[in-house]
Each structure stands twice: as structure tokens, then as C-alpha cells.
Amino acid sequence: MSTVFASREQLKRQILAEGRQYSRGVPVSIRQVSIALGGRTVLKDFDVEIPSCEFVAVVGRSGCGKSTLLRSIIGLETLQEGAISIGRNAQSRPDVRIMFQDSRLLPWKRVLQNVALGLDSSFTPQAERVLAQVGLADRAHDWPATLSGGQRQRVALARALVHDPSLLLLDEPLGALDALTRIEMQELIEKIWWNRGFTAVLVTHDVAEAITLADRVILIEGGGVALDLFVDLPRPRARGSARFAAMEDRILQRVLQHRASAIDEAKARVNGNEEVR
Amino acid sequence: MSAGAMVDVPRGRTLASGNGIANIAERALPWLVPIALLIVWQWASSTGRLPSRFLPSPRAILKSFVELRSSGELWTHVRVSTERALSGFAVGGGLGLILGLLTGSFRWVETLLDTTLQMIRNIPALALIPLVILWFGIDESAKLFLVALGVFFPIYINTFHGIQSVDRGLLEMGRSYGLSRWALYREVILPGALPSILVGVRFSLGFMWVMLIVAETISARSGIGYMTMNAREFMQTDVMVVGILLYALLGKLADLLSKGLERYWLRWHPAHQSAR
């Protein structure tokens, strides 16, 4: 990215001065949500308010319910309790797009047609442009079956980015990519989000990625919010900086702490059993 | 994809393709046994060991084929039989496809019809022949009915199954990308069910010829079956063998055609990718 963003507020003022529409983002409000899957509680009293245009990263161990959270936001899961609302009022039907954890390309459509899914043909140039941005312009007319896993993931990313949603949900969009491509794609996501100003929720395993991209990092543990951290580093963020490292360390410590306590609990259980014997 | 196993996987050449002689030998090898059989057969016929009222010699068969062709008789019979097969296939296959699409797509149609259709499926189609003759006489409609019946079930069942087993993840994806009901059907459900439907088509082509042969053998005034049965009255074994070979040829053609359709419509399928 060429511009150095001092703060989001500064950019907002600048864009407003240029007369552009600052944002199309919508707020998301998740209130006291509980979800059970296959008889097991996955989310319990989950409570998060996301203001419009915010970039939220969701981290947590595998199986903690990150995908379930995203799926519930677009209404693919039944809530046992609580409510989720998107947008400022109930009447508005905001445009929401999700990139699923598995790429879910239609195998019978060529790469470009997959990217342009649900758009009419006037959007084809735009689809081509985004496909080029994810580095796959030369594969536009191939079948998805001929792509590698990481390439499929990038096609799915392009498909999510070509739309102009007010809320974009990304479920581990870069999980299958090498370190270098990953950094390029992070820059792309940040740039597009910055220019369009939608609300974004990104699920990731990579704490550094979360801190690089997000305004706010949420750690899920035991079905609830274990940590809710604002990242007040100026963009673009340098991974090497001391504050970056401190923040990364803090989140990792919190994750490990949970593991430590889980081990302690297990030990206590074992000891307890021994005492009974 | 549930029907994945039924899709032809192009096999790579096993022998080194650079070696000319090995290549020719490999191509010739499969024909060795059939040619040897033909030679033995011809030899047995011409030495009188194989009586021609039992099985005519290959040369006699070839001769009668040429005669039938030049008199125009052959063409007429082939055309009539092909027309019967195709119209029966269109009626039975069309109905199977439509009903399969309906029961696969709408819960209530499935509840309404599926049990009935499954019960009817258990009746062997050939067991209906006495009734069919009673209903339709030895009319064209009897043959049409039998062929359509034979074709209906393989297509119906595979269409139904294909629609039911469309990847739910892709459906979710399609809906969340704003596809309307019809667009979802056209872009996701139908292409997803297509491999299975084509498997049904291939099965049904087999049934199509069986039913046609039976129907034409029982009663007909034209067609390959008629030609064969007529030849039996006059002990023309050569014509009978020509008829049998014609059925085999038409069956093979139909199979090639359906494979061609598969190769075109399923060219996106991973099983068809290794050719590139």
C-alpha cells in the first residue's frame, strides 16, 4: 500500500472532503446468542456489538465455534437463544457476503464464471480485475478441478471481494497459502476494505494476521468471548514493531493460559480419582 | 459426486508410446482372438463341420447383408426400429426426467408419488407383456409403451437421486450469493445432478434395446425383430444373424452417443481432466 494511514479518522475526513461516500458498512449486533450443534453447546451467551465499518478478527482454537459464529450471522444456524441483527433497522436488508472455509467453487463453471456468480455480465470486467488482483488472471478459463487448493481459495476470495457488500465475512480465507502469497492477499483485503468501507469479520488461526488486519481481535473460548482487544496500531502495520509483538504475545498468552488451566483441571481430576482409590 | 465411479476415466497408455513396433503390437493385440475365431468359424463352415442351418458361415452372413442392403430392405427395418427405440426413449425418458426432477425438488411431490413409483418399479416390465398385448393389441403403441416403460425407471431413479445428493455446501453458497430460486436450480442443482442423470441415461439405453427386441419379436410387421422372426420361418439363418448383429451395432452406437454426451457435458468433471 502506498498511502500511510495515520488513523482511520484522518482518512474518513479526507474521503469526506473529496465528496466520496465514506462507507457502506452496517453494524452487526449479536446479543446473548446460544447455539447447539449435534446436542453439544457451541456458543453460549455470546455477546458482541460490531459498529459499522469495523474490521473484526475472530481467533480461537480449532473447533471453538468460529465458523459457527459466521454461519449464524448469515442465518445458516438456528439460534437457541438470543438474536442477531444486521443493519441499523429491521427493514433494511443489507447485502452480506461470506467466504466459506472450504472454497465451494461450482465445479461446472469456469474460474471467471465462478467469480462472477450471481452478477450479470456487465460485471465481467470487474470480475476479471479482481481475479488478476489475486494473481489468477491466466487461469480465468480453466475448470476449478485443475486448480491447486490455494488457487481455489484465492478464486473464492476473489468471488467474495468482487461483490460490493455492506458486510463481508471471511472464514480463514488464506489458510492454504504460503507466507508470501498470504501477505499479498492480506494487503489486498486491507486495501479493498479500506477503499470501500464495509464491515468485515475475519476468522483466522493466525494471530499475527489478525493483528495486521483488524481494528479489534476477539478470542473465542468455551463458547464465549474470552478476550476482546482493540488494535490501535497505525496502518499499514509493521510486523516487526515492538507494539505489534507485544500485542501478539498477549493474545497467545491468553490462549495458552486456557490450555494451562485445562491441563491443571485434568490433573486435578486424575489426582481426585487416585484419592478415591 | 455420487456418480463419480460411473464416469469413464481415460487411461494412460501403459507401454512406451515412443516405440513403434510395440505400439502397433499393442494396438493389434485385442483383435487377435476375434480374427482367429472368424477364421476357425469360416473354416468349420466351408468344411461342412458346422451345418449352415445351424449357423451360417461368416461369408454367407456378409453376402446376405449386402443383398439386404442393396434391396433397401435393411435400411427400412433399421429405420423403423430406430424410430421406435427413439420415440419410446423420448416418452419414457422425458417422463422419468420430469417426475424425477419434481420428486427430487419438492418434498410434497416425493411424499405423493415416490411410494407408488417404487411399488410399480418392482413389477418386472416383461411380466406385463400379456396385459400390454391385451390393451394395445400388436399395435405400434404396444412397442412404444414397452420401450418407454423400460427406459422410465433408470432415468427416474437416477434423476431423483442426483437432485437429492447435490452438495448442500454449494446450495448454501448459491443462496448466500443471492441466486434466485430459478438461478439456483439452473446454476447449482441441475448441473450437480447431471452426472447421476447421465448414468441413468446409459442404463436406460440398455433397457431400451432389450424392450425393443422383445416387443418386435413378439409382434411386428416391420423392424429388425420382424426381419429376424420372418427369416426364422424360412430357415434363413444368415438373415437372422444379420438381425442380431444389427441390434448389437445399434446398441454400441447408442452407447457411444451417450458417452460422447457425457464427455461434453461433464468436461468439468475431475475424471475428465487428466486428458488435458
Ligand SMILES: Nc1ncnc2c1ncn2[C@@H]1O[C@H](COP(=O)(O)OP(=O)(O)OP(=O)(O)O)[C@@H](O)[C@H]1O
Ligand atoms: N453440523 C454439525 N453437527 C454437529 N456438530 C457440529 C456441526 N458443525 C460443527 N459442529 C461442532 O461445532 C463445534 C464448532 O465448530 P466450528 O466449525 O464452528 O469450529 P471452528 O472454530 O470453525 O473450527 P476450525 O478452526 O477448525 O474451523 C465443533 O466442535 C464441531 O464439532
Ligand SMILES: [Mg+2]
Ligand atoms: Mg471453521
